[in-house]
Amino acid sequence: LGQKIYHHHQIDSTNKEAKKLAAAGEKEGTIVISEEQLAGRGRLGRTWVSPPQTGIWMSVILRPPISPADASKITLIAGLAVCEGIQAVTGLPAQIKWPNDIVLHNKKICGILTEMSAEMEKVNYIILGIGINVNINSFPEDIKNTATSLKIEGEKDYDRKEIVKAILTNLEKYYEAYLNKQDLEDLLEKYKRHCLTLGKEVKIIHRNEEFIGKAVDLSEEGELVVEKQDGQVVTVFSGEVSVRGL
Numbered sequence: 001l002g003q004k005i006y007h008h009h010q011i012d013s014t015n016k017e018a019k020k021l022a023a024a025g026e027k028e029g030t031i032v033i034s035e036e037q038l039a040g041r042g043r044l045g046r047t048w049v050s051p052p053q054t055g056i057w058m059s060v061i062l063r064p065p066i067s068p069a070d071a072s073k074i075t076l077i078a079g080l081a082v083c084e085g086i087q088a089v090t091g092l093p094a095q096i097k098w099p100n101d102i103v104l105h106n107k108k109i110c111g112i113l114t115e116m117s118a119e120m121e122k123v124n125y126i127i128l129g130i131g132i133n134v135n136i137n138s139f140p141e142d143i144k145n146t147a148t149s150l151k152i153e154g155e156k157d158y159d160r161k162e163i164v165k166a167i168l169t170n171l172e173k174y175y176e177a178y179l180n181k182q183d184l185e186d187l188l189e190k191y192k193r194h195c196l197t198l199g200k201e202v203k204i205i206h207r208n209e210e211f212i213g214k215a216v217d218l219s220e221e222g223e224l225v226v227e228k229q230d231g232q233v234v235t236v237f238s239g240e241v242s243v244r245g246l
């Protein structure tokens with residue numbers, strides 16, 4: 001990964017750009033990175049604040065030979081790679097909030113937006129968009145209670161390049177391990193160790209429906225296993241849910 005890197009000073013969204021490249025045949029492993037995004041995109045149609053020179057705003061093009069149904073697993077792998085990369089470089093106790101937010105002291109420092117194109121039950125490409133708040137000093141009023149940066153938490157500046165490198169090394173390692181074995185067992189074992197959601201009360205919001213339960217486990221497929229208040233056990237798929245800690 002990262003054989004070819006497009007480094008922009010400013011761009012609307014690295015995901016959007018990476019999609020364009022992928023649709024035009026760009027190879028697996030190519031990365032689009034920008035110092036600033038003017039229209040950074042988040043999950044569930046949200047925007048992603050991406051100020052200049054203070055964050056890591058990057059997208060990785062992948063072409064895994066898997067079916068679309070397995071694409072969410074790539075997102076889990078990315079969450080694991082990012083979490084461990086951040087821990088290794090900063091020494092800060094980053095954790096994963098299922099499926100793939102990375103948090104520090106319960107506030108979000110990183111989000112991952114996976115976008116996929118598939119044809120005839122085969123993935124054509126996956127864009128893995130990773131946004132990390134590195135040296136950001138402060139956040140807009142509306143997100144300042146839920147978002148933070150490595151700098152705010154660690155009280156110093158961090159080298160963004162070093163973090164990118166650590167993440168790509170991990171991502172390559174875990175991605176290849178998954179493709180070779182086609183099973184998530186070892187990766188999920190690691191993932192669970194970093195996952196802050198397990199054992200917690202959560203509120204799941206899915207298409208206007210809401211329920212409260214306890215996140216008890218991850219399934220073999222990486223879905224969240226939730227025990228509802230009435231004892232019923234359900235597994236939720238990462239695609240369209242929003243999970244809130246209580």
Ligand code: BTN
Binds near residue numbers: 013016042048130132
């Ligand atoms: C989330 O909502 O948690 C996902 C945020 C993903 C942000 C990253 S920044 C790089 C890439 N380009 C985008 O427009 N979004 C992703």
